[in-house]
Amino acid sequence: MMLLKRLSFLLTVLVALPLYAQNSEQLYDEANQAYRQGKFSEAIKKYEQSLDSTVSGEALYNLGNACYKSGNIGKAILNYERAMKWLANDEDVRHNLQLANLMIIDRIEPVPRLFIWEWWDAINSTFTLTGITWLAYMFFVLIVGTVIVAILARSYVWRRAAFFAGTASLPLLIFSVTIFVAKLDSLQKEDSAIVTANITTVKNSPDMNSTDAFVLHSGIKVSIIDKINTWCKIRLADGKVGWMEQTAAEII
Amino acid sequence: MKRVRSVILIIAALITTRAFAQDGSFVASVDKNPVSVGDQLTLSFTLQNTGSGGGRNLKLPNLDNFRIMMGPSTTSNMQYINGVVSSSFTYSYVLQPKNVGKFAIGAATIEVGGKSYSTSPITVDVSGSAPQSKQQQQQQQQGASADVEAQLGENLLLRATIDRARVMQGQQVNLVYKLYTRVQIQNYNLTKAPAMTGFWSEDAEMSKQIQLSTETYNGKQFQVGMIKRSALFPTQSGTLEIGPMEITTLVTVRDKRSWDPFDVFNGNPFGRQIEYVVKSGPIRIKVDPLPPGAPTSFKGAVGKFSINAKVDKQNAKTNEPISYKVTIAGSGNIKVLESPSIEVPSDFEQYTPKVADNINRRDARISGSKTFEYILVPRYPGKKIIKAVEFSYFDLGKNEYVTLKSPQLEINVEQGAAGATPFVSSNPREDVQMLSQDIRFIKVDRPAFVKRGEFLHTNGTFIALMLLPLAGLAGTLVYTRKRQAVMSDLVGYRNRQAIKVARKGLKKAEVLLKEVSGGKDSAEKKLAFYSEVAKAMWKYLGDKLNIQQADISIDMAVSELSRRSVKPETTAALKSLLETCEMARFTPTSFSVEAMKKTYDDASKIIIELERTV
Numbered sequence A: 001m002m003l004l005k006r007l008s009f010l011l012t013v014l015v016a017l018p019l020y021a022q023n024s025e026q027l028y029d030e031a032n033q034a035y036r037q038g039k040f041s042e043a044i045k046k047y048e049q050s051l052d053s054t055v056s057g058e059a060l061y062n063l064g065n066a067c068y069k070s071g072n073i074g075k076a077i078l079n080y081e082r083a084m085k086w087l088a089n090d091e092d093v094r095h096n097l098q099l100a101n102l103m104i105i106d107r108i109e110p111v112p113r114l115f116i117w118e119w120w121d122a123i124n125s126t127f128t129l130t131g132i133t134w135l136a137y138m139f140f141v142l143i144v145g146t147v148i149v150a151i152l153a154r155s156y157v158w159r160r161a162a163f164f165a166g167t168a169s170l171p172l173l174i175f176s177v178t179i180f181v182a183k184l185d186s187l188q189k190e191d192s193a194i195v196t197a198n199i200t201t202v203k204n205s206p207d208m209n210s211t212d213a214f215v216l217h218s219g220i221k222v223s224i225i226d227k228i229n230t231w232c233k234i235r236l237a238d239g240k241v242g243w244m245e246q247t248a249a250e251i252i
Numbered sequence B: 001m002k003r004v005r006s007v008i009l010i011i012a013a014l015i016t017t018r019a020f021a022q023d024g025s026f027v028a029s030v031d032k033n034p035v036s037v038g039d040q041l042t043l044s045f046t047l048q049n050t051g052s053g054g055g056r057n058l059k060l061p062n063l064d065n066f067r068i069m070m071g072p073s074t075t076s077n078m079q080y081i082n083g084v085v086s087s088s089f090t091y092s093y094v095l096q097p098k099n100v101g102k103f104a105i106g107a108a109t110i111e112v113g114g115k116s117y118s119t120s121p122i123t124v125d126v127s128g129s130a131p132q133s134k135q136q137q138q139q140q141q142q143g144a145s146a147d148v149e150a151q152l153g154e155n156l157l158l159r160a161t162i163d164r165a166r167v168m169q170g171q172q173v174n175l176v177y178k179l180y181t182r183v184q185i186q187n188y189n190l191t192k193a194p195a196m197t198g199f200w201s202e203d204a205e206m207s208k209q210i211q212l213s214t215e216t217y218n219g220k221q222f223q224v225g226m227i228k229r230s231a232l233f234p235t236q237s238g239t240l241e242i243g244p245m246e247i248t249t250l251v252t253v254r255d256k257r258s259w260d261p262f263d264v265f266n267g268n269p270f271g272r273q274i275e276y277v278v279k280s281g282p283i284r285i286k287v288d289p290l291p292p293g294a295p296t297s298f299k300g301a302v303g304k305f306s307i308n309a310k311v312d313k314q315n316a317k318t319n320e321p322i323s324y325k326v327t328i329a330g331s332g333n334i335k336v337l338e339s340p341s342i343e344v345p346s347d348f349e350q351y352t353p354k355v356a357d358n359i360n361r362r363d364a365r366i367s368g369s370k371t372f373e374y375i376l377v378p379r380y381p382g383k384k385i386i387k388a389v390e391f392s393y394f395d396l397g398k399n400e401y402v403t404l405k406s407p408q409l410e411i412n413v414e415q416g417a418a419g420a421t422p423f424v425s426s427n428p429r430e431d432v433q434m435l436s437q438d439i440r441f442i443k444v445d446r447p448a449f450v451k452r453g454e455f456l457h458t459n460g461t462f463i464a465l466m467l468l469p470l471a472g473l474a475g476t477l478v479y480t481r482k483r484q485a486v487m488s489d490l491v492g493y494r495n496r497q498a499i500k501v502a503r504k505g506l507k508k509a510e511v512l513l514k515e516v517s518g519g520k521d522s523a524e525k526k527l528a529f530y531s532e533v534a535k536a537m538w539k540y541l542g543d544k545l546n547i548q549q550a551d552i553s554i555d556m557a558v559s560e561l562s563r564r565s566v567k568p569e570t571t572a573a574l575k576s577l578l579e580t581c582e583m584a585r586f587t588p589t590s591f592s593v594e595a596m597k598k599t600y601d602d603a604s605k606i607i608i609e610l611e612r613t614v
Helices: A002-016 A018-036 A040-050 A057-069 A073-086 A091-102 A115-126 A129-152 A156-188 B002-021 B134-139 B145-155 B261-266 B460-517 B523-545 B554-563 B568-584 B593-613
Strands: A192-195 A199-203 A212-217 A221-228 A231-235 A241-245 A249-251 B025-030 B041-048 B056-059 B066-081 B084-097 B101-105 B109-112 B115-118 B122-127 B156-162 B166-168 B173-181 B184-192 B199-203 B212-217 B220-234 B238-242 B246-253 B272-279 B283-288 B298-311 B315-317 B322-332 B348-350 B354-360 B367-378 B382-386 B390-395 B400-405 B409-414
Touching (some): A018 A057, A040 A057, A057 A073, A057 A091, A073 A192, A115 A156, A129 A156, A129 B460, A212 A241, B025 B122, B145 B156, B156 B246, B173 B184, B184 B220, B220 B283, B298 B400, B298 B409, B322 B390, B460 B523, B460 B593, B523 B554, B523 B568, B523 B593, B554 B568, B568 B593
Parallel strands (some): B166 B283, B298 B390, B315 B409
Antiparallel strands (some): A192 A221, A192 A249, B041 B084, B056 B109, B101 B122, B109 B115, B156 B173, B173 B220, B199 B220, B212 B220, B238 B283, B246 B272, B298 B322, B322 B367, B348 B367, B382 B409, B390 B400
């Protein structure tokens, strides 16, 4: 009885979150319709409207597709990258992003990273923020439950079992909370961007009259290190650094 | 600037003096001066006394005002006079002045034996009219050469004609150049080919010997020879222009009065020969674009064609090459035909086709065939089908697009010798071939839209859920605390209840004691009495000291009581009492009524005593 009540409670919470977005869902359906009819610019407009005040990984992915189909590779990559943050390990997004990345003009050899960071990224991308929140919650409940059992149990066997369960859950809780914090951080941090301007010249200093460092084409992912007025300092995957006007790129 | 020039002059002077000092010299000369336009002169550069043989790096002066007709030809000469050797080496050029005026022929330089020599410049006076040369004087010929040219213009023409002035794109146009002449031509050279932008042209094969015929043009009879015949295929629409063609002829000019057509054949070898350039006029062709509605397999073929396809063998073995030939034959713009797209089974390896064309240029209409030979290598056995090849062309006769299909071919592929192919591994599986790469389709399921900036962990309900287990923990703690309180209360209760329970037990013992003292003496009654006393005492002690009945023993009770500062006499009394009870249980009859009374009193006393102290 108690369990049932708790479950229904959980469900209401789950349902309550997307309830805000009646209008977005309608726009999303209309956009899908337009996409299927090949009216990609209309689809782009509708998807963008649906993403105005709400957000959803699926809508971002579809918007990416519409941009790709209408030939805007930079925007497509931007939206796929955004979708990656909301959809955990989605194969479709990964595939399309890879395909879109093939169409970028600039070839950049990324600096090799320590394998442990690759693992970290892989683990990170396995969970959605909501998913990891629930997972951490689950371990939290488990630990508190074992403590309660340990207090109440009169028999030695139960006490022992509770102790072991609690000891095992604790590292898992710490792990999931760590990932949760990291994911939340990456979601809120504005540290990488995609170049959306067709072509942009990166300067050696944040000044129009500065010497040109290199030229970038749309679709390239850059990390943002610093910002001054309308300029931002960027770093490419291969380590090149320069200053670019903020309007030339969009934050993921 | 002036200074520089004078320095150069001085250096030049020094060099020349040194050349003279060594008795070597380099001299320029012309055989005729003045000379008339159209006449020829010989320019010679002579090296003197520099030994036999020529020099190196002869640099000619600017000769833009002259046409070089011939040269260089060299002559060397050596003389031995009075013991002195003199030698000369001459480079000569035959020139023809282009314009009237005075032209300077600059210095020519040459290197001999590591020394450099240069000639002094000479001026050539070119007059408009040819002066009386020796040759002309011999021939007694008079009149200006301009006159000759004007007359030649009337008697020597180059005409370009086309068979149609308005065609479709890709339709053949025949362009013919004919030389009309009333003079004797020794020789001719094509000096400027016509510019034919926008056409693919195919020159017809001409016989070496020009066939002459007689034609009347502008009221005059001409000898006509076809010089060039081309088949043109316009590759774009609009008005296209064919530029003029220029040929240079060597004409024998004889007496001014003898412009007799039949004189041409008389062939006077002593006639004067002059060069004359004839030009054809430009030609315009209007090219109409092909009508719309071209089939997808149309790649620009215009004319009339047929298609055929065949393989060299019907039965093949795996990994054995098959030759697959697609032949397109007919008349039209064969050269521009592109390789048709063929469809072979996907497990066939296919190589780029070998293209061979066979074009017949002799006839008025260009015809021929183009063969595309594909080498196919079947990799797997089975019945394979090479689909029909589609080929479209625009039929000029019907004025419509025609699509042809080659026959569909069937090949029976048998398993060839195993191990014939080193690259086929023992594992016959192969990757699924991607036919095309495209992005995956959009997601259609309704997603969960979340308000921007809103997360699960900031949601109020979730926070409440987080607090829920903590509340449970707090509840548990409160519950255990209370239970402990109740537990400690139970001890007090037992303590309070102990005397009552003991009294009840002693009361039973008292009843039994009365019965025994009343004369009803029996072993069972005595046993029951002692056991009642013992039971009452144990129960009392258990309750009083909060010890489970099962765990209690005499020693435990004694030590517990002494811990609670009970008088040693009392504990000793208790101990002896309990021991008496224990003993009586085995030998009840040995105890008298007095003994029983004493035991009862002791028990009561001990309880009272304990009640007071504990």
